[in-house]
Amino acid sequence: MHTDNQEVLRFENVGKSFFGNQVLKDISFSLEKGKILGLVGENGAGKSTMMKILFSMDDIRETGGYEGAIYLDGVRLDFNNPMDAINAGVGMVHQEFSLIPGFTATENILLNREFTKRSVISKAFRGKLDTLDRRRMHLSAQEVIELLGVNLDPDMFVSNMPVGHKQFVEISREVNRENVKVLIFDEPTAVLTESEAQVLLHALRTLADRGVAIIFISHRLQEIIDVCDSVIVLRDGELVKDVRKEEGYSVVQLAKWMVGRDVESKSARREKGLDNADDIVMDIRNLWVNMAGELVDDVNLSIRRGEFLGVGGLAGQGKLGIPNGIMGLAEAGGTVLYDGKPFALNSPKAALDLKLAFVSEDRRGFGLLLDEPVYWNVTFSSMQVLNKYLKRYLGVRLRDDKEMRETTREYINSLEIRCVSEKQKVRELSGGNQQKVCLARAFDLEPELLFVSEPTRGIDIGAKSLVLQALKSYNEDKGVTIVMVSSELEELRSICDRIAIICDGKVAGILSADEDSEKFGLLMSGLRSDKESA
Amino acid sequence: MSKKLDFKVLFMKNIVPVIFLLMTAIMMPFSGYSGKFLVQEIVTRLGRDTFLVLALLIPLMAGMGINFGLGLGAMASQIALVFVTDWHVTGVSGVLLAMLISTPISLVFGLFGGYLLNNAKGREMITSYVLGFFMLGAYQIIVLFGMGSIIPIGDEGLLLSRGFGIRNTIMLDGVAGSFDTLLDRLFGFRVQIADIGIPVVTILVVALLCLLTWWFRRTKLGQEIRAVGQDMGVSAASGINVSRTRIISMLISTVLAGYGYIVFMQNVSVMPVYTGANTVATYAAAALLVGGATASKAGIPGVIFGVALFHLLFIVTPMAANRIFGAAEVAEYFRLFISYSIIALALVLNGWNAKKEKDRALFGHRNRGGDRINTADAQPEPATPK
Ligand SMILES: Nc1ncnc2c1ncn2[C@@H]1O[C@H](COP(=O)(O)OP(=O)(O)OP(=O)(O)O)[C@@H](O)[C@H]1O
Ligand SMILES: [Mg+2]
Numbered sequence: 016m017h018t019d020n021q022e023v024l025r026f027e028n029v030g031k032s033f034f035g036n037q038v039l040k041d042i043s044f045s046l047e048k049g050k051i052l053g054l055v056g057e058n059g060a061g062k063s064t065m066m067k068i069l070f071s072m073d074d075i076r077e078t079g080g081y082e083g084a085i086y087l088d089g090v091r092l093d094f095n096n097p098m099d100a101i102n103a104g105v106g107m108v109h110q111e112f113s114l115i116p117g118f119t120a121t122e123n124i125l126l127n128r129e130f131t132k133r134s135v136i137s138k139a140f141r142g143k144l145d146t147l148d149r150r151r152m153h154l155s156a157q158e159v160i161e162l163l164g165v166n167l168d169p170d171m172f173v174s175n176m177p178v179g180h181k182q183f184v185e186i187s188r189e190v191n192r193e194n195v196k197v198l199i200f201d202e203p204t205a206v207l208t209e210s211e212a213q214v215l216l217h218a219l220r221t222l223a224d225r226g227v228a229i230i231f232i233s234h235r236l237q238e239i240i241d242v243c244d245s246v247i248v249l250r251d252g253e254l255v256k257d258v259r260k261e262e263g264y265s266v267v268q269l270a271k272w273m274v275g276r277d278v279e280s281k282s283a284r285r286e287k288g289l290d291n292a293d294d295i296v297m298d299i300r301n302l303w304v305n306m307a308g309e310l311v312d313d314v315n316l317s318i319r320r321g322e323f324l325g326v327g328g329l330a331g332q333g334k335l336g337i338p339n340g341i342m343g344l345a346e347a348g349g350t351v352l353y354d355g356k357p358f359a360l361n362s363p364k365a366a367l368d369l370k371l372a373f374v375s376e377d378r379r380g381f382g383l384l385l386d387e388p389v390y391w392n393v394t395f396s397s398m399q400v401l402n403k404y405l406k407r408y409l410g411v412r413l414r415d416d417k418e419m420r421e422t423t424r425e426y427i428n429s430l431e432i433r434c435v436s437e438k439q440k441v442r443e444l445s446g447g448n449q450q451k452v453c454l455a456r457a458f459d460l461e462p463e464l465l466f467v468s469e470p471t472r473g474i475d476i477g478a479k480s481l482v483l484q485a486l487k488s489y490n491e492d493k494g495v496t497i498v499m500v501s502s503e504l505e506e507l508r509s510i511c512d513r514i515a516i517i518c519d520g521k522v523a524g525i526l527s528a529d530e531d532s533e534k535f536g537l538l539m540s541g542l543r544s545d546k547e548s549a
Numbered sequence: 550m551s552k553k554l555d556f557k558v559l560f561m562k563n564i565v566p567v568i569f570l571l572m573t574a575i576m577m578p579f580s581g582y583s584g585k586f587l588v589q590e591i592v593t594r595l596g597r598d599t600f601l602v603l604a605l606l607i608p609l610m611a612g613m614g615i616n617f618g619l620g621l622g623a624m625a626s627q628i629a630l631v632f633v634t635d636w637h638v639t640g641v642s643g644v645l646l647a648m649l650i651s652t653p654i655s656l657v658f659g660l661f662g663g664y665l666l667n668n669a670k671g672r673e674m675i676t677s678y679v680l681g682f683f684m685l686g687a688y689q690i691i692v693l694f695g696m697g698s699i700i701p702i703g704d705e706g707l708l709l710s711r712g713f714g715i716r717n718t719i720m721l722d723g724v725a726g727s728f729d730t731l732l733d734r735l736f737g738f739r740v741q742i743a744d745i746g747i748p749v750v751t752i753l754v755v756a757l758l759c760l761l762t763w764w765f766r767r768t769k770l771g772q773e774i775r776a777v778g779q780d781m782g783v784s785a786a787s788g789i790n791v792s793r794t795r796i797i798s799m800l801i802s803t804v805l806a807g808y809g810y811i812v813f814m815q816n817v818s819v820m821p822v823y824t825g826a827n828t829v830a831t832y833a834a835a836a837l838l839v840g841g842a843t844a845s846k847a848g849i850p851g852v853i854f855g856v857a858l859f860h861l862l863f864i865v866t867p868m869a870a871n872r873i874f875g876a877a878e879v880a881e882y883f884r885l886f887i888s889y890s891i892i893a894l895a896l897v898l899n900g901w902n903a904k905k906e907k908d909r910a911l912f913g914h915r916n917r918g919g920d921r922i923n924t925a926d927a928q929p930e931p932a933t934p935k
Binding site (some may be wrong): 097098101113114115116117118122126127128129131143144145146147 | 767770772773775776779780782783784786788789
């Protein structure tokens with residue numbers, strides 16, 4: 016067979032089914048050295064599965080392998096496990112973290128590839144008893160971190176890092192390998208803020224210029240347009256489009272290919288304003304939160320009953336710290352009144368008992384029980400907290416599985432969670448659909464006050480408005496007060512009544528959603544216009 | 550804010566040693582012991598026990614829990630010590646020979662234990678208990694029935710009156726004090742500082758092991774063991790052979806525990822043949838926990854501190870109890886009671902955070918890992934568990 020010497024990777028008629036459920040069909044494409052290939056598609060379209068095949072992950076082999084063939088440098092792949100893939104030069108940044116929390120960034124980046132100092136006895140023990148050369152390890156880690164252009168302390172423990180930094184550590188580890196030919200990035204920007212994402216995109220280009228071929232998966236289509244040399248679009252497991260940058264495409268165009276119809280994003284905002292300025296459901300005074308990378312210094316904020324409040328601001332300014340602090344996930348102090356009564360900080364249980372709920376921004380571990388079915392994940396918390404789904408038989412309380420499943424089916428329909436049935440294990444769902452399960456679980460807790468952090472991260476462009484719509488109807492129809500934290504200002508403006516901008520751990524100002532973007536920009540950068548400071 | 554925080558965090562982190570320090574401080578005046586007596590006891594016991602407790606560090610690093618390998622190594626050494634006593638090899642050469650003999654036996658035991666634990670990943674604690682009983686049974690069959698019948702034992706004084714099987718307790722007069730008083734015998738006078746006798750060679754041996762442990766943690770293998778202890782999945786994904794690493798750490802620990810037991814015995818010089826291994830393993834685990842070790846974290850200073858504190862408590866409490874309750878026979882029960890309650894209490898305290906994390910997962914909140922955050926979360930909880 017003839018291969019162009021620039022070609023690194025080629026898929027030929029690759030297909031995959033899980034237990035008779037065909038999730039990939041007849042995929043063929045090729046990738047050249049030093050090029051970035053964008054891979055887009057709806058949640059559950061099969062993107063991650065495709066990359067798992069290339070990386071020879073266990074779940075693919077254990078479910079019967081795949082159809083078709085993959086060629087790396089013209090040689091047909093025959094990997095038995097991810098180690099083979101790594102040795103052949105394929106690197107993958109996973110959608111879930113695989114880092115050791117008690118190790119520093121350096122130790123993680125160089126895990127099992129540590130530099131050592133040779134010693135006399137080293138030969139006899141195959142180098143296992145060489146001592147680590149911490150200095151060289153540090154330098155090497157420093158070097159990739161600088162190559163990526165991030166500001167990250169190589170000696171910091173991963174457990175103390177904000178999510179975005181963990182992501183960069185993970186990327187550094189893949190990049191640090193010597194023989195990388197192909198690097199797979201599965202939604203690396205989903206947990207990053209916009210500015211961090213910019214840094215990453217820049218780093219991708221740097222890597223590509225060094226000759227690495229890159230496959231980049233993202234739901235932020237603008238990123239795809241900005242950085243990729245060509246794009247392939249998956250729809251329901253089929254490759255529906257393979258275009259080069261020169262041929263030109265826009266976000267709208269890409270979205271249309273993905274979904275198969277036009278995607279319109281309409282404003283979800285309430286028609287008439289709320290008249291409730293005096294009805295305060297939660298009053299936050301002098302709140303401080305000790306959360307890695309998102310320190311809250313002194314926040315004063317009154318949340319009005321029934322409103323849809325947005326919380327925005329630049330990365331690292333503390334907007335994420337607020338819900339995490341209030342829900343007891345990060346250490347916090349200050350005075351918080353809930354319904355006029357003092358509210359106990361630092362206690363997740365107390366918060367839940369008061370009918371507060373939280374959907375975390377940390378989509379890599381929303382605390383889903385991965386090996387349990389979808390319905391169990393959706394309803395379990397509310398069973399625990401609200402005693403829902405329990406019925407009495409002869410004085411004994413039993414679980415009502417049928418009702419649990421029925422409720423879950425409703426969520427599956429309204430949020431369009433893509434799964435075989437409510438009994439499917441959450442582990443087998445695609446990343447975006449797992450995220451939707453989290454939302455469903457929060458809804459099922461019937462909260463009076465719901466905090467959602469970055470709810471549309473990792474959700475495809477079509478489903479985004481669906482998720483926002485669902486939030487809106489909870490807010491309007493059920494009267495749930497919602498506080499939504501997001502780094503996408505436009506998303507906030509499309510749905511919120513008021514938006515608080517956090518800067519330097521404090522509230523820089525609160526604006527109505529239809530103020531000029533200029534004013535928002537000023538607040539975010541820490542400058543106040545005269546009117547606001549009054 | 551941050552100052553207050555650091556103090557609280559520090560306190561929560563060291564809650565176990567702090568509680569025991571307080572307990573000891575309260576008990577101390579009641580015991581009526583003189584300061585000099587206590588210091589002498591602590592010095593002796595530091596020499597005697599530290600080696601054993603250090604042997605626990607490596608399997609702990611590998612995430613294999615506490616307690617199990619130590620018992621195995623101790624059994625291997627009991628067998629070795631029986632032989633050495635039978636052959637009348639005495640002094641330092643007796644100790645060294647016992648170590649030599651114990652090594653292959655420890656390796657076999659360790660290999661066996663390692664393989665079994667590998668098949669019970671994540672359930673180390675319970676598996677090791679069950680396995681501990683099983684191995685004790687096997688050991689007893691060898692010593693109680695095999696020795697003197699299949700395995701030749703020359704010295705009839707070691708055997709039970711029926712002609713085979715080793716007595717319940719044997720005196721290790723031959724090796725007694727071989728390390729502790731080696732210098733004293735060489736110099737011809739007692740090595741002491743302010744009237745406190747110093748077991749110089751024993752302390753040197755312990756220091757050497759500290760050095761070795763410190764060095765080992767800095768090696769490639771040490772790093773692999775740490776990685777495996779923290780996350781087997783991630784380690785395997787980066788190409789570390791998890792099962793082999795775990796077996797290696799088990800082997801190292803068993804062999805070291807065996808040596809530690811011999812160091813221990815040359816000080817005590819009376820060996821309870823059937824119960825010694827278990828008791829010693831329990832005490833060592835308790836000492837480690839008192840020093841502030843958690844299921845995955847422990848360091849050399851913690852070990853030394855733990856041994857000292859544990860033994861102080863160990864000496865002081867029975868006497869204090871005796872004085873308070875006026876009953877001499879409670880002392881021994883009290884000792885066992887203390888060590889088991891220490892283990893239980895430490896496990897409860899350590900389990901506390903783990904449980905909180907689990908609760909959170911149930912309620913759909915992220916387990917954030919970080920030490921800092923964990924301990925901070927534990928703050929509103931009462932400091933004294935019931
Ligand atoms: N182990 C598995 N067992 C059964 N079905 C699976 C398994 N893994 C994935 N699937 C199914 O394969 C389909 C494709 O999933 P995949 O994770 O590839 O989607 P994706 O394109 O990466 O979506 P997202 O954007 O949400 O991450 C989904 O319908 C999913 O439920
Ligand atoms: Mg995916």
